[in-house]
Amino acid sequence: MDVRQKLQILADAAKYDASCASSGGKRKTLPGGLGSVEGTGICHSYTPDGRCVSLLKILLTNFCIYDCQYCVNRISSDTPRARFTPEEVVRLTLDFYKRNYIEGLFLSSGVLKSADYTMEQLIEVARTLREEHQFQGYIHLKAVPGASRELIDAAGKYADRLSANIELPTDGDLRRLAPEKSFATTGETMREIHARVEQSKAERQESPQAPRFAPAGQSTQMIVGATPTPDAIILDTASNLYTRYGLKRVYYSAYSPIPSSDVRLPAKSPPLVREHRLYQADWLMRFYGFSVGELAPPEQPDLPLDMDPKLAWALRRRDAFPVDVNRAPREMLLRVPGLGVRTVDRLLRIRRWHQVTLADLGRLRVSLTRVKPFIVTADHRPTVLLDSPRLAERVRPPPTQLSLFSSAVAARTGEL
Structure with missing residues (x-):
């Protein structure tokens, strides 16, 4: 099989991994080196569903010893198989x-x-690029859960970001559909990466010449919709x-049905908008001060699909509005639908x-139209708007594909 055929198979197989981003790297071009992650380095280019497309995104191989029922590359699958050598990946990159195809x-x-053997192959690609070709572009490596501490240390030396995928939102889900994997194993790998990142930061405070360890940190991925787990539990796992x-x-990656799948798996994908709402809720937890219980309360553990989670919270808490934009603290202004982080700071x-x-607004x-029912300004005070049964229709934009894309952009820029 030639490299072109391998690339077709392994690039297609990599599309299911959504934990692909290019933020946080700080490598600069060295004399005689190649690439950079600053300035004209990484291009933050996204598809309408939020996935990064600026990197060469491939699998080293889609052979696998595990039998995860939700994975098209599981050992019992009859999908076409291919395997790159480390030298082939280096040459392709x-x-x-x-x-100028990728950055x-x-x-x-x-x-x-085994986990260690696979990790050694991934590290060899990164080592060759960094040491033999002086490649200073962005490198994101998959950290294989269960790999040894020494190999994780070596991976962080060469990679800008590492990611160990949790894959499903609960340990029970994993036991049912991927019995070879567990939260404990993945968590131990994440813990090791986190400890080394913090150690590297401390060492660089003492000496700026100390080596970096995965300067862009670590990420993970959860598959949404492969199990009946509600959004509240998914968000609680993410928060932890x-x-x-x-x-x-x-x-968050919406489950995609695969051929000859297990009967315990759903026959159809969940609505893509569910994945989108989880990203919005995730952003609200990290940058707006919301808790899981506020966004997905016990009486409604799944996020509404017809409106963003911030608006849904505001409609449940009409007693907290209207908010006086001239007096309210920053924490409350961030909870007004339509006001994002940068707008509030301004x-x-x-x-x-x-x-x-x-x-001024x-x-x-x-x-x-979106904010007026929820705010008081020097020249505006809502009267009966908050009590109107049609308030949701007044402030909610029509659910077109364009509005979903605009909301995805807003979620990345903080304007929710």
């Missing part, structure tokens, strides 16, 4: 980079022989991962000099 490498893999292991991102600067009006490109 350099050739694609020189042609870095995202390399994952099925598990060959952020707290315990200092993850940069948790990625409002706080404006109101130091004069009373904020609707015209318009100049900040705030959707007045």
Whole structure:
């Protein structure tokens, strides 16, 4: 099988891994080196569903010793198989980079022989690029859960970001569909990465010349819709991962049905908008101060699909509104539908000099239709809007594909 055929198979197999991003790297071009992750380095280019497309995203191999029922590459699957050598991946990366097709490498893999053997192969690709070709572009490596501490240390030496996928939101889900894997094993790998990242930061505070360890941190991925687990539990798992292991991102990937799948798996994919709502809720937890219980309360453990989670919370808590934009603290302003982080920070600067009006909000490109029922300004005070049974229809945009894409962009820029 030639490299072109391998690339077709292994690039297609890699599309199911959503934990692909290029933020956080700080490598600069060295004399005689190649690539950079600053300036004209990584291009943050995204598809409408939020996936990064600026990297060469491939698997080292889709052979795998595990039999995860939700995975198209499981050992019992009859999918076409292929395997790159480390030298072939290096050559592809350099050739694609020189042609300006890509700005870095995202390399994952099925598990060959053992976690350690697979990790050694991934590290060899990164080592060759860094040491033999002086490649300073972005490299994201998959950290295989269960790999030894020494191999994780070596991977972090060469990679900008590492990711060990949790895959399913609960340990019970894993036991049912992927009995060879467990939260304990993946968590131990995440814990080791987190400890080494923190150690590296401390060492660099003492000496800026100390080596970096995975400077862009670590991420993970959860498959959504493969099990009946509600959104509240998915978000609770994500919140725990952020707290315990200092993850940069948790990625949510809608389950995609595969041929000859287990009868315990659903026949259809969940609505893509569910994945989108989870990303919005994740952003609200990390940057807006919301808790899981506020976004997905016990009486409604799944996020509503017809409106964003911030608006849904505001409609449940009408007693908290309207909010006076000239008096309210930053924490409350962030909870107003239509006001994002950057807008709120600008409002706080404006109101130091004069009373904020609707015209000021318009100049900040705030959707007045969306925010007016929830705010008080110097020239506006809502009367019966909050009590209107049609309030949700008044402030909710129509669910078109364009609005979903705009909301995805807003989620990444913080304007929810």
